[in-house]
Amino acid sequence: xxxxxxxxxxxxxxxxxxxxxxxxxxxxxxxxxxxxxxxxxxxxxxxxxxxxxxxxxxxxxxxxxxxxxxxxxxxxxxxxxxx
Numbered sequence: 001x002x003x004x005x006x007x008x009x010x011x012x013x014x015x016x017x018x019x020x021x022x023x024x025x026x027x028x029x030x031x032x033x034x035x036x037x038x039x040x041x042x043x044x045x046x047x048x049x050x051x052x053x054x055x056x057x058x059x060x061x062x063x064x065x066x067x068x069x070x071x072x073x074x075x076x077x078x079x080x081x082x083x
Contacts, residue, residue: 006030014042017063041079
């Protein structure tokens with residue numbers, strides 16, 4: 001599941017959940033949590049360009065902050081896996 005792209009509908013549901021919870025910012029990336037199609041990792045950045053990793057569950061309608069990303073943390077993309 002982790003290699004499956006997040007659909008446009010999935011992204012809209014996630015964005016709707018973030019808005020409902022009052023989160024504001026830019027959505028940098030969306031990725032499925034391995035083994036499920038209803039949970040996602042989302043990287044979001046705020047006005048100060050601070051990036052935060054969230055775990056989002058559409059089943060529970062919940063977005064939970066995992067940690068703030070810094071220079072030592074990166075979000076794995078499919079391009080990075082290919083090399």
